[in-house]
Amino acid sequence: MKMQLTSPAVPAILPVISKKEREVFHTPRKSTATMVDVAKEAGVALGTVSKFVNGQPVSSPYRENIAAAIEKLGYQINTNGRALRSNHSMTIAFIIPNTINPYFALLVHHINMALEARNYKMLLCFTEYNRDRESEFIQMAVQNQLDGIIALTYNPHLVIPEGIPFVTIDRFFSASVPCVSSDNFAGGRMAALKLHELGCRKAIFMRTGSVLTNEPNKRRDGFVSACIELSLPFEVLAYGDEQPYSDFEDYLHAHCQHGRLDFDGIFCATDMLAWQIIHSLRSMGQRVPEDVQVIGFDGIRMFGSLDYFVSTIVQPVAEIARTCVDTVLADAIASRPSLICLPVTYAPGGTTKERMHP
Amino acid sequence: MKMQLTSPAVPAILPVISKKEREVFHTPRKSTATMVDVAKEAGVALGTVSKFVNGQPVSSPYRENIAAAIEKLGYQINTNGRALRSNHSMTIAFIIPNTINPYFALLVHHINMALEARNYKMLLCFTEYNRDRESEFIQMAVQNQLDGIIALTYNPHLVIPEGIPFVTIDRFFSASVPCVSSDNFAGGRMAALKLHELGCRKAIFMRTGSVLTNEPNKRRDGFVSACIELSLPFEVLAYGDEQPYSDFEDYLHAHCQHGRLDFDGIFCATDMLAWQIIHSLRSMGQRVPEDVQVIGFDGIRMFGSLDYFVSTIVQPVAEIARTCVDTVLADAIASRPSLICLPVTYAPGGTTKERMHP
DNA sequence: TTGTATGCGTTATCAG
DNA sequence: CTGATAACGCATACAA
Numbered sequence: 001m002k003m004q005l006t007s008p009a010v011p012a013i014l015p016v017i018s019k020k021e022r023e024v025f026h027t028p029r030k031s032t033a034t035m036v037d038v039a040k041e042a043g044v045a046l047g048t049v050s051k052f053v054n055g056q057p058v059s060s061p062y063r064e065n066i067a068a069a070i071e072k073l074g075y076q077i078n079t080n081g082r083a084l085r086s087n088h089s090m091t092i093a094f095i096i097p098n099t100i101n102p103y104f105a106l107l108v109h110h111i112n113m114a115l116e117a118r119n120y121k122m123l124l125c126f127t128e129y130n131r132d133r134e135s136e137f138i139q140m141a142v143q144n145q146l147d148g149i150i151a152l153t154y155n156p157h158l159v160i161p162e163g164i165p166f167v168t169i170d171r172f173f174s175a176s177v178p179c180v181s182s183d184n185f186a187g188g189r190m191a192a193l194k195l196h197e198l199g200c201r202k203a204i205f206m207r208t209g210s211v212l213t214n215e216p217n218k219r220r221d222g223f224v225s226a227c228i229e230l231s232l233p234f235e236v237l238a239y240g241d242e243q244p245y246s247d248f249e250d251y252l253h254a255h256c257q258h259g260r261l262d263f264d265g266i267f268c269a270t271d272m273l274a275w276q277i278i279h280s281l282r283s284m285g286q287r288v289p290e291d292v293q294v295i296g297f298d299g300i301r302m303f304g305s306l307d308y309f310v311s312t313i314v315q316p317v318a319e320i321a322r323t324c325v326d327t328v329l330a331d332a333i334a335s336r337p338s339l340i341c342l343p344v345t346y347a348p349g350g351t352t353k354e355r356m357h358p
Numbered sequence: 359m360k361m362q363l364t365s366p367a368v369p370a371i372l373p374v375i376s377k378k379e380r381e382v383f384h385t386p387r388k389s390t391a392t393m394v395d396v397a398k399e400a401g402v403a404l405g406t407v408s409k410f411v412n413g414q415p416v417s418s419p420y421r422e423n424i425a426a427a428i429e430k431l432g433y434q435i436n437t438n439g440r441a442l443r444s445n446h447s448m449t450i451a452f453i454i455p456n457t458i459n460p461y462f463a464l465l466v467h468h469i470n471m472a473l474e475a476r477n478y479k480m481l482l483c484f485t486e487y488n489r490d491r492e493s494e495f496i497q498m499a500v501q502n503q504l505d506g507i508i509a510l511t512y513n514p515h516l517v518i519p520e521g522i523p524f525v526t527i528d529r530f531f532s533a534s535v536p537c538v539s540s541d542n543f544a545g546g547r548m549a550a551l552k553l554h555e556l557g558c559r560k561a562i563f564m565r566t567g568s569v570l571t572n573e574p575n576k577r578r579d580g581f582v583s584a585c586i587e588l589s590l591p592f593e594v595l596a597y598g599d600e601q602p603y604s605d606f607e608d609y610l611h612a613h614c615q616h617g618r619l620d621f622d623g624i625f626c627a628t629d630m631l632a633w634q635i636i637h638s639l640r641s642m643g644q645r646v647p648e649d650v651q652v653i654g655f656d657g658i659r660m661f662g663s664l665d666y667f668v669s670t671i672v673q674p675v676a677e678i679a680r681t682c683v684d685t686v687l688a689d690a691i692a693s694r695p696s697l698i699c700l701p702v703t704y705a706p707g708g709t710t711k712e713r714m715h716p
Numbered sequence: 717t718t719g720t721a722t723g724c725g726t727t728a729t730c731a732g
Numbered sequence: 733c734t735g736a737t738a739a740c741g742c743a744t745a746c747a748a
Contacts, residue, residue, distance in 0.1 A: 046741095047721095059717060078741050099464075108466070116484075122482060272661045405729095438725075439740090729737085732733105
């Protein structure tokens with residue numbers, strides 16, 4: 001992460017004005033109407049206008065005058081003045097790897113809309129899976145007096161700051177840090193139940209990505225739990241993010257004798273992995289779902305709005321977002337449960353055999 | 359758009375504190391070190407610290423003292439104070455329909471990174487294709503004294519404000535409003551040339567979406583231009599966003615006699631439309647690319663990072679983003695060209711016959 | 717209930 | 733080149 005700083009006062013991520021950039025601002029924009037103008041126009045005192053704007057009771061003769069003055073002058077409250085004075089910026093930092101991954105993109109969309117509905121702004125922080133950036137953004141949010149942080153992170157040594165509302169997605173830190181996620185365990189069970197219901201005789205669980213202890217790892221646990229319960233033979237293929245994808249292909253080939261796989265169902269921890277696995281299977285001559293059924297996890301759709309990539313366990317993204325926002329903005333700390341799991345649903349996407357069970 | 363306002367002072371989109379929400383803030387966070395503290399610690403005057411922080415020259419005895427004091431106190435500049443005083447917020451509004459569409463998501467990612475590299479923040483504004491929201495966000499940005507606006511909009515009656523740097527994507531307003539887009543015309547030509555090169559005998563152009571006069575419509579013009587030049591027979595199917603997708607299917611069926619289409623190449627104005635068309639073709643029993651080749655536009659990839667959905671004309675999203683940022687932050691208005699077209703590239707994605715031309 | 721006055725942290729002006 | 737001081741727009745304790 002290369003960044004030039006004007007002074008060590010400000011962490012790399014914070015806006016700093018370089019000498020050159022300053023030149024841009026020699027002409028300050030013509031000032032819009034201020035509360036003083038409104039007060040003058042309405043014939044009341046400044047404080048009264050402030051109260052009106054903030055929804056505090058103002059008695060009838062003045063109330064209409066102020067409203068009229070505001071209308072007439074096109075007055076808009078100045079966010080910076082308010083934030084400076086009141087120490088709250090009406091801004092929540094949302095820390096997430098990127099917006100290229102469709103699941104993250106969906107999350108960004110819904111978080112932003114949920115915040116907007118509450119009259120808050122979102123400060124988007126892309127970590128690009130960089131641990132240092134995760135920490136730096138958190139520090140930045142604290143120092144900039146933001147009103148809260150919602151974060152989806154991977155840094156195993158991440159320190160959660162005190163004194164600022166903090167909500168994490170998909171990763172449990174401690175009882176004092178609320179965590180919002182899908183019901184991953186139930187999703188894993190659901191996948192196993194579905195495969196079994198659709199005639200699967202032996203199922204494989206596959207995952208890759210962060211080996212960190214986080215909520216999505218419960219997808220495996222739920223899957224295993226249901227397989228045992230159903231007496232459905234299964235195997236677990238859990239790779240870390242340092243292992244190449246080709247390890248999965250090696251496994252597939254090793255378990256394919258005379259063109260026949262020794263299993264007929266796969267549950268992948270993400271839609272993306274499912275998509276890749278299906279691609280590999282097809283290039284091996286295996287038919288999906290005829291020879292082997294595949295279920296993914298996430299519920300990503302083509303172009304964000306068309307059909308599902310694969311049969312999948314759908315995460316309730318909008319609800320997750322709303323819950324994060326509600327939690328981070330909750331007035332009472334006490335009203336913040338430490339772990340909130342939201343229900344998932346199953347959606348067929350052409351890689352399972354529901355056509356045979358109409 | 360339903361939104362409750364505390365007062366008419368603030369447009370619906372702006373943060374307003376309701377009486378209830380205020381209760382949250384009764385405990386202001388412990389104040390961090392301020393410039394005054396640093397000045398005291400370093401034994402210099404406030405103004406000198408300000409200069410140091412802003413990169414203005416400070417002579418040697420003091421410079422080190424200030425740096426040390428900053429380090430010791432963990433001083434961080436207060437964004438709100440600076441913004442209030444200097445009338446610039448180091449924030450650019452990015453107005454875009456959503457982040458569900460992968461092309462928009464990509465744009466958001468790169469715009470944010472480009473802004474961060476310049477020490478600016480992004481205020482993300484989702485219009486969800488709502489014309490009123492487009493206008494409201496623009497008004498909000500102006501009133502909130504943001505430092506600029508980058509916008510991808512559809513409202514035909516949109517008013518571009520004066521006095522604030524404004525850059526649009528994919529839509530030309532006037533010479534005084536810089537517009538950044540791909541070289542859509544060249545992209546259209548490229549598609550026609552490619553189809554022709556790959557043996558196509560008759561090609562169809564298909565589009566849907568906003569009928570607004572915007573840059574992407576030049577995809578058709580470029581396509582037509584090249585077809586004429588190559589003497590490649592062609593037809594144009596340009597629907598507006600009010601027409602149902604089924605109109606395309608009707609066209610396909612109408613032009614399919616005895617299982618054979620009377621054309622063998624399609625250029626779709628977006629990858630998404632291409633994907634839908636391919637789906638329709640396959641369900642009609644047509645083989646892609648054997649019977650009919652299809653080229654899309656945008657360069658969207660599976661899960662944002664894997665293979666292309668279709669053979670496609672790839673937009674240089676990162677360059678578009680960087681150009682938007684450079685332009686909106688350009689110090690001299692004069693150095694802002696009114697229309698910037700960035701070069702596109704072609705990428706095969708399995709829906710064209712390049713295998714036959716190794 | 718309404719008005720007055722002060723200060724939030726910063727930048728900018730102007731004398732030294 | 734540095735130091736003191738006045739705004740910036742708003743919220744709030746306190747006085748009326």
